[in-house]
Amino acid sequence: MMVLGLVVPWSVCAAQTSGQAEQASSLNLRQGVTEISGQVYDLHMLMFIICVVIAVLVFGVMFISMYFHRRSRGAVAAKFHENVKVEIAWTVVPFLILIFMAVPAARTLIAMEDTTEPDMTVLVTGSQWKWHYKYMDSDVSFYSLLATQREQIANKFTKSENYLLEVDRPLVIPTDKKVRFLITSDDVIHSWWVPDFAVKKDANPGFINEAWTKVDEPGLYRGQCAELCGKDHGFMPIVVIAKTPAEYDKWMSEQEARIQREKEEEQRLLAMNMSMDELMSIGEKVYGSACAACHMPNGEGLKGAFPALKGSKIALEDMQGHIDIVVNGKTGTAMQAFGKMLSLKELAAVITYERNAWGNNTGESVQPKDINAFMNGQ
Numbered sequence: 001m002m003v004l005g006l007v008v009p010w011s012v013c014a015a016q017t018s019g020q021a022e023q024a025s026s027l028n029l030r031q032g033v034t035e036i037s038g039q040v041y042d043l044h045m046l047m048f049i050i051c052v053v054i055a056v057l058v059f060g061v062m063f064i065s066m067y068f069h070r071r072s073r074g075a076v077a078a079k080f081h082e083n084v085k086v087e088i089a090w091t092v093v094p095f096l097i098l099i100f101m102a103v104p105a106a107r108t109l110i111a112m113e114d115t116t117e118p119d120m121t122v123l124v125t126g127s128q129w130k131w132h133y134k135y136m137d138s139d140v141s142f143y144s145l146l147a148t149q150r151e152q153i154a155n156k157f158t159k160s161e162n163y164l165l166e167v168d169r170p171l172v173i174p175t176d177k178k179v180r181f182l183i184t185s186d187d188v189i190h191s192w193w194v195p196d197f198a199v200k201k202d203a204n205p206g207f208i209n210e211a212w213t214k215v216d217e218p219g220l221y222r223g224q225c226a227e228l229c230g231k232d233h234g235f236m237p238i239v240v241i242a243k244t245p246a247e248y249d250k251w252m253s254e255q256e257a258r259i260q261r262e263k264e265e266e267q268r269l270l271a272m273n274m275s276m277d278e279l280m281s282i283g284e285k286v287y288g289s290a291c292a293a294c295h296m297p298n299g300e301g302l303k304g305a306f307p308a309l310k311g312s313k314i315a316l317e318d319m320q321g322h323i324d325i326v327v328n329g330k331t332g333t334a335m336q337a338f339g340k341m342l343s344l345k346e347l348a349a350v351i352t353y354e355r356n357a358w359g360n361n362t363g364e365s366v367q368p369k370d371i372n373a374f375m376n377g378q
Helices: 002-017 035-068 084-112 245-270 276-290 319-328 344-356 368-375
Strands: 120-127 130-135 141-144 171-174 179-185 190-194 199-203 209-213 219-225 237-243
Touching: 035 084, 120 171, 120 190, 120 199, 171 245, 179 190, 179 199, 190 237, 199 209, 237 245, 245 344, 245 368, 276 344, 319 344, 319 368, 344 368
Parallel strands: 120 179, 171 237
Antiparallel strands: 120 130, 130 141, 179 209, 190 199, 190 219, 219 237
């Protein structure tokens, strides 16, 4: 059944994906924090009990028959060819059991797919290897990237409790509100999976899948991309913070104010030039979070997979081409478009850094106004 196929992985990864340690178990499915997840748990336990009862009855009758009717006790096998009543019984009884299992399963599946009348909608877009969240009723949108230190991944630092399950910017939603998720992808197939919400939906490029949740209690809940989406599939975590409606409204106001400040800052930067030191400092941080996973911290890339930037023609000579590939990406490759992901300042800084780090030393700097002019076709 689909529901059983859906819930099995949750028990496998329960200890790794929840912020609620007390609910984590390596032996059973977690109950989660929503009404739907509770229904899924109850359904899971009902199916488990039915399977246990059937197993006890079947194996019980089998072992009792083997023990009391064995040859050493002088038992003689009965000889019969057909029994219509028995054949009807072993056809009808399993059919009735399946009907009994199908009714609650169908009820739960229908409830899981009912995305009507939401209180708010969030567009979730997967891309290698990050999530983008856009609140459809406001201007707030942002990318959520892995925040685990690269030194932990390289086994240079001790791994944290939530290793590979940390992000720089978590998704924030209100409690006691029905939140609809529109889930899609920019490139390959991903899967947005938060076990505590009983939500697991594929993010398919060119399509939009829907899911929903209504969280009962404030808290921090963790998940992962559940689809093998590429070499860094394991570096694509999900973190959701559920806040009370009052706290959520405060958070949303702060985000809208931040967006306004960023717009004002960009306008200010367009009228001035940043120093080389400032560009290199910011660029190094941006490169470490957005580029180093593929092109490596030393800029030497991965042979056969990701090209080196150190000593490369594009970083030493072709500035317009360099700006174009960072802003627009490269179709058919893992090189993503960072034009919507990074600010004008961050784009200018990371390109400047790539043109002057690791011995490239072109001495050239890219300013936010240069990026703005390029993006506006000037």
